[in-house]
Amino acid sequence: MTQTIRNKSWAELEVGDKAAIERTCAVQDLILFAHVSGNTNPMMLPDGSANHGSKEVIAPSMWVGSLISAVLGNVMPGPGTLYRSQSLEFKKRVHVGDRLRITVTCCEKREAPVALFRAEITDQAGDLVCAGLAEIDAPTVSIETPVRELPALIVDHADHFAKLVDLAAQLPPLKTVIVCPEDRNSLGGALLSTERGLIHPVLIGDPDRISAAAREIEADISGWALVPETDHRAAAARAVAMVLAGDAHAVMKGAIHSDELLAAVVKKDGGLRTNGRISHVFALDVPTLDEILFISDAAINIAPDLMAKVDIVQNAIDLARACGLDRPRVGVLSAVETINPNIPSTLDAAVLSKMAERGQIKGGIVDGPLAMDNAIDMEAAKTKGIASLVAGHANVLIVPNLEAGNMLAKELTFIARAEAAGLVIGARVPVMLTSRADNDRARLASCALAQLYNHWRREGRAFAGSAQAKAAE
Structure with missing residues (x-):
């Protein structure tokens, strides 16, 4: 009425x-x-x-x-x-x-x-x-x-990334090789992350372009280590070599194409592969949500098969736990929330859910298939009669393929005004992979993800923060 x-x-x-x-x-x-x-x-x-x-x-x-x-x-x-x-x-x-x-x-x-x-x-x-x-x-x-119902307004009422940055800043700076920071965005992000105490930077790239970028943002980088390399692919290879030699503990993408950097990272011989599958995880601060939303994989695995998705899910859970989620709720997405043999992603989703139930995927609650609406919105889940611990409040979304994930992440970024950070998981060290168009805050938040994930992988637990953290380590 x-x-x-x-x-x-x-x-x-x-x-x-x-x-x-x-x-x-x-x-x-x-x-x-x-x-x-x-x-x-x-x-x-x-x-x-x-x-x-x-x-x-x-x-x-x-x-x-x-x-x-x-x-x-x-x-x-x-x-x-x-x-x-x-x-x-x-x-x-x-x-x-x-x-x-x-x-x-x-x-x-x-x-x-x-x-x-x-x-x-x-x-x-x-x-x-x-x-x-x-x-x-x-x-x-x-x-x-x-009584008039006013239109809904989207106002970012809580800066979730700021909390992660403040937490990560309590850890010792992560020695990070920055590949080709040759424009104002990539160098500005490195500068901001250094000022906040998240990284200790080492630059690899064209000295003239890097110097020009520094002048453009009025930054003094005279005290920073700089490895000259004008060729982008060669710069990526040198960054990987530094990691393998123990001279760096993280990699950050600068003004270099993602495929050029990733080609060096995923090489079978001389790359940063481990026993697991390498995947990318977007972390998005969405104004309409009360916590960070993780989306994977939207940047590396184009059309992953079932076993690749097992690693993608595990990697996303690990990063979410590193960021403080005790038991991430993982929604495996498809176009529909029912199993349909004509839609292979629904079959994969159901298997992944069962594998998590039996302990083959650890640390999170996994359910699928779920459509985007009933994964995120409780009313949509209730309307469709879906009763689960994930439906309606998933905080990790696993997409069927790279195309779907990339479109979803960019729609949230450019239409819903979400802020995005990105990290490559499953390599020997964290790799901060952001778009060349991303601003300084995206790179700062990505550094925070790398710090917290590095601590989680080393200590086996999320970093809760401590006033004595830097002194203790």
């Missing part, structure tokens, strides 16, 4: 009539207010930290005052109300998480349709936050109207 609201006309209003609503100040309120008003005062905007600096940031006073209009326009007098004037006096600052009660009381009726309202806003402690008088034109006719 549709909810409606009915106003109180000027003729129906009586002095002493009172109405109130409650509202909790949220991070999203401050971000939206900054967009609408153009006020980007840093005292009133969440920062980029994991908790947005919510304890220190102050809610704009005009946002607080605007809550009075919600009572006047929605409750009393209600629909049809128009402002004439508003006076406000602010008694106390409001912060994220404060629960506010907004009360209006009719204190005077003037010549129709004018009425005067006293407004007060108090916080959860009962302290007066704001007080004032509102002069309005009350509606002259009775109106009953349906």
Whole structure:
């Protein structure tokens, strides 16, 4: 049944009539207010930290005052109300998480349709936050109207990558060879990661191009180790050789084609192969989700068979666990959520689910086949009658092939405004594989993934953080 609201006309209003609503100040309120008003005062905007600096940031006073209009326009007098004037006096600052009660009381009726309202806003402690008088034109006719459902807005309310970066920064810098950082994006990402203490960089590439990129971003890299190599394939080969010699413990892609770097990494002789299959995992910070979403494989294995998918699933679980997920929920995707012999990916998904159930894939809960909607959305899963520990809240998605994974990751990045980081798993060392178009933050987040995965692989457990972590290691 549709909810409606009915106003109180000027003729129906009586002095002493009172109405109130409650509202909790949220991070999203401050971000939206900054967009609408153009006020980007840093005292009133969440920062980029994991908790947005919510304890220190102050809610704009005009946002607080605007809550009075919600009572006047929605409750009393209600629909049809128009402002004439508003006076406000602010008694106390409001912060994220404060629960506010907004009360209006009719204190005077003037010549129709004018009425005067006293407004007060108090916080959860009962302290007066704001007080004032509102002069309005009350509606002259009775109106009953349906409650409006506003369109949904996507606002990135939690920076999940920031938490990982802060955690990884507590570990010793990872000596990382950066292959061809010859443009502003790749060199800027390396600079940011170095400044945050995630990596100790060694550059391989064309010295002239690297120097030009450094001048473009006004970076001083005079103290960085630089191995000159103008040919990209040769630079990739030298990076792999450094790892094999123990001179580097991670590889980061710069302004080099992925296939050129990966050709050196996956070589049977002289590459970085191990006993398992090498695969790529995207980690995406999606604004509409409450945790990082992992997607694999969207960059290396083009059309993996069943046994290749076993390694792809295991690699993705391992990275998710390294990032702090105790028991990742893995949804193996297909076009449908039922087994269909004419769709081979549904058969693979069912087998992978059973293999995990029997311990052939470890560390996560695996279910499939699942379609994208019922893997991510609980209502979609309920509608289709799917009852599982994964359906509706998967945090790891395994795609049928590279094409599907690449399109899914890029749709989330460019349409849903997700931020993406990427890591190659299953090689001797972590390989940070990002798009050449990715920004500095994508490379910073990829370095954090590499740090945390390296620790997990070495210690057999996720890094929980410690003030003494660097000293201890």
